[in-house]
Amino acid sequence: MSDYQVSQIQACRNCRSTHLQPYLTLPPMPLTDAFRKVDEKGGDFLYPIKIFLCEDCGLSQILHNVSVGKYYEDYRYTSAGSKFFQAFMRSLAAEVWRRWDLSPGDSVIEIGSGDGAQLQCFQELGARVLGFEPSAVLTEVSRQAGVPALKQLYTPGSEKDVPADMMPARVVLLTYTFDHLPDPTAFARTVLPVLDRDRGLLVIEVHDLQKILDRREFCLFEHEHSVYPTSATLQAMLDRSGFTLIEVGLLPEAERRANSLLVVATPKGSQFSVQALPPLDKGPYSTLDSCRHFGQEIETSIAKLRAYVADRRGKGLRVAGYGAGGRGVMTLAAMAQPGEIAYVCDQNPSFHGYLTPGAHVPVVAPAKLIEDSVDEIVVFSFGYFQEIWDSLAEFRSIGGRVISLLDLL
Ligand SMILES: [Zn+2]
Known part of the structure; x- marks a missing residue:
């Protein structure tokens, strides 16, 4: 996989300080979506993931960039098949619509719009919508569903690609995209030219470092995730970019995906900036001693997972994942x-017939659990645990055990 080049940066991705301290190193890891064909030869891209804390602004981050070439153009991951996720997207659109008085004809732009499912929810409420999406596959799916999307990254100057009658936008949305950006603070500034300066909203969903560390969810530390904000560090990043944070609890936690931090900001000086939140407490997620403690706990969790696999193999039991x-x-x-x-197992048929990167585990349809059963299945997507548990009734009825990843960490 010589397509991938790794470069190092020396300064904080937010405040440019060079006071950066490492607190967790994961073993060499693959890129999350670098699935392989069953007969594919050659090695994976594998590189250690080292997490640093900026001692000045308190933001956790990685200091390496992987130049991914066409990686996102081939991106096919979408969780849109899930009923839970569909309900989340509808609630998100309805809540933003209601709270900030959107009207039919208002424009909503999503950066990293995937298959267009989130924009469709705004479209159904009467919005004019447009997505920016680098994946060719997902852009096509979006267009087929009637959700206009440009097959491109959003970069400085991209506001010129937005149709004039959609300018300025009432809402710019980034769900699980902002924390993928190499320079998110600079990126947020590039959003200002498309946004309504008086009534505009920037809605951002990222993975919440607080929840990642509390649950010791090391799997959220990825090459693709450049920064690991908490609500407090996100507030500081947005402030540096010209935004005021006005909401950190947009939807009840039970309606959001696991680890979701869902915030709303507005351009400084807009009519909504009176809703500004007071400076948020950074808590133990921005101090070196506590981060080092979290890092040690995570290293212990990885050792426990390896021990679990060794134990089941020792007992001659077959284990699968979900x-x-x-x-x-x-x-x-x-x-x-x-x-x-x-x-x-995964419901998304576009994964079937591939191997996961790194561990080279075949991805199959859930029906495999009945045709070629295993003794235990570990549910990785525990945010959907109840839904998956219910769908595995037949597997459970033939004696299969269903385990949540959370119980093994
Ligand atoms: Zn910093």
């Missing part, structure tokens, strides 16, 4: 060697 999204891929890469896990 969920070939980022969480499943990265957990498998850290816990298992090729051949140790029978397969991983």
Whole structure:
């Protein structure tokens, strides 16, 4: 995989300080979506993931960039098939619409719009919508569904690609995209030219470092995630970019995906900036001693997962996984060697017939659990645990055990 080049940066991605201290190093890990064909030859891209804390602004981050070439153009991950996720997207659109008085004809732009499912929810409420999406596959799916999307990254100057009658936008949305950017603070500034300066909203969903560390969810530390904000560090980043944070609890936690931090900001000086939140407490997630403690706990969790796999193999039991999204891929890469896990089930047919990167586990349809059963299945996508548990009634009825990843960490 010589397509991938790694470069190092020396300064904080937010405040440019060079006072950066490492507190966690994961073993060499693959890129989350670098699935392989079964007969593909050659090695994976594997590189250690080292997490640093900026001692000046308190933001956790990695200091390496992987130049991914066409990686995102081939991106096919989408969780849109899930009923839970559909309900989340509808609630998100409805809540933003209601709270900030959107009207039919208002424009909503999503950066990293995937298959267009989130924009469709705004479209159904009457919005004019446009997505920016680098993946050719997902752009096509979006257009087929009637959601206009440009097959491109959003970069400085991209506001010129937005149709004039959609300017300025009432809402710019980034769900699980902002924390993928090499320079998110500079990126947020590039959004200002498309946004309504008086009534504009920037809605951002990222993975919440507070929840990652509390749950010791090392699998969320990925090459693709450049920064690991908390609500407090996100507030500081947005402030530096010309935004005021006005909401950190947009939807009840039960309606959001695991680890979701869902915030709303507005351009400084807009009519909504009176809703500004007071400076948020950074808590133990921005101090070196506590981060080092979290780092040690995570290293212990990885050792426990490896011990679990060794124990089941020792007893002659077959183990499978459920969920070939980022969480499943990265957990498998850290816990298992090729051949140790029978397969991983996923409902998304576009994964089927591939191997996960790193651990090389075949991805199959859930029906495999009945045709070629295993003794235990570990559910990686535990945010959907109840839904998956219910769908595995037949597997459970023939004696299969269903385990949440959270119970093994
Ligand atoms: Zn900093």
